Amino acid sequence: MQKTCDEWLILGVTEKGKTFRPSDWADRLCGAFAYYSNNKRWTYSDHVYPILHEGITSVRVHSTFQTADLIGYQFVMNFAQSNQLKLIALAEEPADLIKTADTNDVARSVREFTFALLLHHWKTNAAWRRYKKETLP
Secondary structure, three states: OOOOOOEEEEEEEEOOOOEOOOOOHHHHHHHOOOEEOOOOOEEOOOOEEEEEEOOEEEEEEEOHHHHHOHHHHHHHHHHHHHOOEEEEEEOOOOHHHHHHHHHHHHHHHHHHHHHHHHHHHHHHHHHHHHHHHHHOO
């Protein structure tokens, strides 16, 4: 891995196109570099953190991670290489655009999850009411 770039995106897809398992690989990988903040919350590093890129679980790695923690940077990049994960070199983007894209991805995921949860709740309640009506006098 001698390539240099400002940012890397490690996709949760192998070079053969298969989804990388386990599904929480990005959280586990980034969790190794996370810390407890002052308000006692688990916080991902600013250098390496999980994101959702076009519906694919991914990890964004900043070049500043290499200067802050060379061994950690090498570990993350070797992890991607040894598991044959797709690497995308990202061009420099304004910070506002990056945050907007990530926020939109998260908002869409939350909407989809909320809809699925409401649909599940509606189906189970309807089935329970039907069951009670049929079995109880």
